[in-house]
Amino acid sequence: xxxxxxxxxxxxxxxxxxxxxxxxxxxxxxxxxxxxxxxxxxxxxxxxxxxxxxxxxxxxxxxxxxxxxxxxxxxxxxx
Amino acid sequence: xxxxxxxxxxxxxxxxxxxxxxxxxxxxxxxxxxxxxxxxxxxxxxxxxxxxxxxxxxxxxxxxxxxxxxxxxxxxxxxxxxxxxxxxxxxxxxxxxxxxxxxxxxxxxxxxxxxxxxxxxxxxxxxxxxxxxxxxxxxxxxxxxxxxxxxxxxxxxxxxxxxxxxxxxxxxxxxxxxxxxxxxxxxxxxxxxxxxxxxxxxxxxxxxxxxxxxxxxxxxxxxxxxxxxxxxxxxxxxxxxxxxxxxxxxxxxxxxxxxxxxxxxxxxxxxxxxxxxxxxxxxxxxxxxxxxxxxxxxxxxxxxxxxxxxxxxxxxxxxxxxxxxxxxxxxxxxxxxxxxxxxxxxxxxxxxxxxxxxxxxxxxxxxxxxxxxxxxxxxxxxxxxxxxxxxxxxxxxxxxxxxxxxxxxxxx
Amino acid sequence: xxxxxxxxxxxxxxxxxxxxxxxxxxxxxxxxxxxxxxxxxxxxxxxxxxxxxxxxxxxxxxxxxxxxxxxxxxxxxxxxxxxxxxxxxxxxxxxxxxxxxxxxxxxxxxxxx
Numbered sequence: 001x002x003x004x005x006x007x008x009x010x011x012x013x014x015x016x017x018x019x020x021x022x023x024x025x026x027x028x029x030x031x032x033x034x035x036x037x038x039x040x041x042x043x044x045x046x047x048x049x050x051x052x053x054x055x056x057x058x059x060x061x062x063x064x065x066x067x068x069x070x071x072x073x074x075x076x077x078x079x
Numbered sequence: 080x081x082x083x084x085x086x087x088x089x090x091x092x093x094x095x096x097x098x099x100x101x102x103x104x105x106x107x108x109x110x111x112x113x114x115x116x117x118x119x120x121x122x123x124x125x126x127x128x129x130x131x132x133x134x135x136x137x138x139x140x141x142x143x144x145x146x147x148x149x150x151x152x153x154x155x156x157x158x159x160x161x162x163x164x165x166x167x168x169x170x171x172x173x174x175x176x177x178x179x180x181x182x183x184x185x186x187x188x189x190x191x192x193x194x195x196x197x198x199x200x201x202x203x204x205x206x207x208x209x210x211x212x213x214x215x216x217x218x219x220x221x222x223x224x225x226x227x228x229x230x231x232x233x234x235x236x237x238x239x240x241x242x243x244x245x246x247x248x249x250x251x252x253x254x255x256x257x258x259x260x261x262x263x264x265x266x267x268x269x270x271x272x273x274x275x276x277x278x279x280x281x282x283x284x285x286x287x288x289x290x291x292x293x294x295x296x297x298x299x300x301x302x303x304x305x306x307x308x309x310x311x312x313x314x315x316x317x318x319x320x321x322x323x324x325x326x327x328x329x330x331x332x333x334x335x336x337x338x339x340x341x342x343x344x345x346x347x348x349x350x351x352x353x354x355x356x357x358x359x360x361x362x363x364x365x366x367x368x369x370x371x372x373x374x375x376x377x378x379x380x381x382x383x384x385x386x387x388x389x390x391x392x393x394x395x396x397x398x399x400x401x402x403x404x405x406x407x408x409x410x411x412x413x414x415x416x417x418x419x420x421x422x423x424x425x426x427x428x429x430x431x432x433x434x435x436x437x438x439x440x441x442x443x444x445x446x447x448x449x450x451x452x453x454x455x456x457x458x459x460x461x462x463x464x465x466x467x468x469x470x471x472x473x474x475x476x477x478x479x480x481x482x483x484x485x486x487x488x489x490x491x
Numbered sequence: 492x493x494x495x496x497x498x499x500x501x502x503x504x505x506x507x508x509x510x511x512x513x514x515x516x517x518x519x520x521x522x523x524x525x526x527x528x529x530x531x532x533x534x535x536x537x538x539x540x541x542x543x544x545x546x547x548x549x550x551x552x553x554x555x556x557x558x559x560x561x562x563x564x565x566x567x568x569x570x571x572x573x574x575x576x577x578x579x580x581x582x583x584x585x586x587x588x589x590x591x592x593x594x595x596x597x598x599x600x601x602x603x604x
Contacts, residue, residue, distance in 0.1 A: 002534065003519040004156075007497055024497040025521075027530070036530040036565050038521075042495065064528060142573065151502045151515065159502070210602065384504050384515035385590060393603045397593035 001072065011043040011075045014068060020044045022075060023059060038064055041077070086300060091222055093308020098227055098315050099367030100180030101173070101428040102274035103337055103360065104421065106316045108489065109267050110323025111334040115244050116253035118320060120268050123250075124275030125313040127468045129305050131276070131439055134446040134461065135285040136301040140293035141455045142445075145286050147381040150441040162441075163382045165434040170279045170371040170378075172427040175410040177368035178204070179420025180337055184361045187338045194415055201411035204368055208403060213290055213389040220366030226359030227315050229344040229352055234318035236347050237325040244321070266482040266489050269475045270425075273432035275313065276472065279374040281438055286377040290390050298455055335421055368410070376402035425488055432479045435472040443469060494571060496530065504574040505535060505563075505586070513581035520562060533568070533575070535586060536560040561585045 003025070011019045024042035040061045062077050069076040109117040135146055142149075147166075151159040182196040189196075207216060255261060284305075293301065319340060326343040327334045334340065337360055344352035373389065380387035380399040387399040414420070443465040449456045457465065494500065496519060505514050518534035563584050569576040581587040597603055 001521050001523075003496055003501060003521060006521070007501075024495045025528070027494045027496065036494070038496075038528040038530070039493075067528075070523065070528065144573065148504060155502055156517070209600075382515075384512055386512045386587075393597050393600070394594040397590055397597045400597055401593050 005072045006070075006075075009071075009073050009075050011041070011077060014076060014078060019077070020060065026061065040064065041067065041075070043075075082300075086303060089300075089304040090308040090311065091225060093304060094221070094225065094311035094315070097309065097312025098224065098319075098363045099173070099274075099277070100177050100337060100360075100364050100420075101277070101424045101431075102271075102316055103180075103319060103340065103363075104335070104424055105267065105271050105274050105428065106319035107323040107327065107334045107340045109271050110320035110325075111328040111332075112323075112489075113253060113264060113267065114324045114328070115239075115247035115320065116251055117264075117267055117271055118244065118247040118317060119250045120271045121275065121313055121316050121320065122248050123471070124272040125309055126464070127272070127471065128276045128280060129309050130461070130464045130468055131281055131442060132284050132309060133302055133305040134442050134457070134465065135281045136288045136293070136305060137298050137455055138442065138445050138452070139285040139288040140297050140301055141295050141452055143289055145289055145377065145381045146282050146438070146442060147378045148384075149445050151382050153441060153444065159382060162434075162437045163378055165437060166278055166282065167375045167378055169427065169431045169434055170282075170374045171406060171410065172423065172430065173277065173279060174368050174371035174375070174406055175413050176420060176424040176427045177364045177371065178407075178410050179414050179418075179423055180364040181361055181368065182414065183337055183420060184357050184364065187341070187357055188361075197411055197414050200365075201407050204365060204372070204407050205404065207365075208369055208372070208389075208407075209393070213287065216369060216389075217287070217366075220362050220369065223362035224359060224366050226355050227363060229348070229355040229359055230322055230340070231315060231318040233326075233344045233347055233352070233356075234321040237321060237343070239321050239325055260486070262482060263486045263489055265478065266486040269432060269479050269482055270428050270489070272471075272475060273428050273435070273479070275316065276435060277428075277431050278435055278438040279371050281442060282374045282378060283370045286373075286381070286387075290388055295455060368407075372403040372406040372410070375406045376400070422488075425483075429479045429483050432472065433476045436469065436476050439465075439469050439472055500533075500571055500575060503571075505533070505577060506574045507577050507581040507584075507586070508569075508579055511581055511587075513577075513584075513586040516575055517560075530565050532565055533563040534560055535563065535584075 007022055007024075009022045011022055013019055020043040022041060022043050025038045026040040026042055027036045028039040029037055040063055042059050042061050044059045066078040067075065068078055106121075109120075138149065139145060144152075147159075147163060150162050154162075178197065178200050181200040182193060185191075185196040185200065186193060207219070211219065253264070255264060288297075288301070322340055322343045323334050326332075326346070327339060332339055332342060338357075341353055341356040341360070344356040346352075348355075376399045377387060379385070379402050380396070385398045386396045388396050391399075393400040443457075443462075445451060446465065447457045447462055500516055501519060503516050504512060505516060507513050514535045516533050516535065519530050520532040520534055522529050522531045561584055563577065567578045567584070569578050577584065
């Protein structure tokens, strides 16, 4: 799966409530020889004003461990 | 001492390299149609280009990243490519207009066929960029462009009403005579401002700063060069307004062609005056053509991550080199189709202002980002002026095409 | 030191071991394995860009630049700073092929030393 495909996907909780859109994937480990592991999802509302940089995206994060389903277009996380 | 010399040369280069065919045509016409009353636009535009030129140069010195690279990194590929295509089309158009201007000036110097003059212009530009280093290109064309001082001398000689002149630097709406409508005035406001704040100036200035290896310590130098160089360049624009207002208009001379402006120094200083003015225009237009061709190459290479730089050997930055060569060739071919250079100049100025917000916004965003700029991040003044000018150019961008149409290209 | 993939890696400059610019990080290939999400490789090259654009734009890019899309395994990355530095020469990854083609015709011009 490609980053460009998954970025912007809708993030919902297990009851289907809209939480935001996927903004970034955060890796906390050392970047080096070991494969880069994704530790956190960064999501929020990124409308036009945010994308152009007028407003900071209100970012929320959740750990990878709370992700229940990770598919292009729709990501489900435990609340 | 050598540092002082560098700054001095930088200022002279910015000054001589500032005037290009669009600015010349619109300044002279502005003076002829509206007297001094558009001078506040020259002041407004000059402060604008200083603000954004300084920001772009500072970003380049601190991050070593050029504008197009930053745009892609921050806004992503889909938005970035729109900016890239828009900016490059405008620069290609501008380069074509400059080559047209060169041929027009040459036709006043030698009575050779127009097509031949176009081909010679293109060949001379290709040879200059191929053989000279970036520094030497800037010096040669910048300093020779300073021959335009002939216009400054002429303007003083015309003994303008200095009080009225100074008053016109404050924003004013003139009493419009029966011949000219408010729409035309508004069109000239937008066009004149655009010709001073052309997008390529930001891209080229930042790329040049990286090629010259500017470091964070050079930020102060950056401010001085940007400030003084652009101001002096605008003094040339003011001189052209005076020539239009106090020489061409009273004599009823149509100011549309670049050559018309040269009649003023000719009338006071004879052959010497005419020659100086024409050569000054020739080198200024050539310098602008070169800067625009290189801007297209810089933008393309920086967006796609290719090796780039005029200071590299051509083979080390092969796609970059091929690009500026292609720009000159395409521009020459377009001119050979017989398109009217003055119309082309007009369209290049109008479309330049339409895309200006797309250029300025990423620069402002980046210059305000403390994570990236560290201690060199925008202060309140830089950000305040940055936002102000972003609003100004956005308004101008929206109004430009309607005004172009409604005023019939400034003819009404 | 956390690394945000979209903000700090995607669309950033790639440089090889000699510091030569060799393209941009056009995309990242992710894999889910063993309950973890990993970055497997960097994707560079016009082929990857073509898929992002609306159909017409993608077609133009494919026609002009081809469909080559190079994958660089993540373990070849040395550091991610302003630029993404790679461990080896650009050629080892199949990058800069178009640049070399352009260099061949440039070198035919006089005084290209």
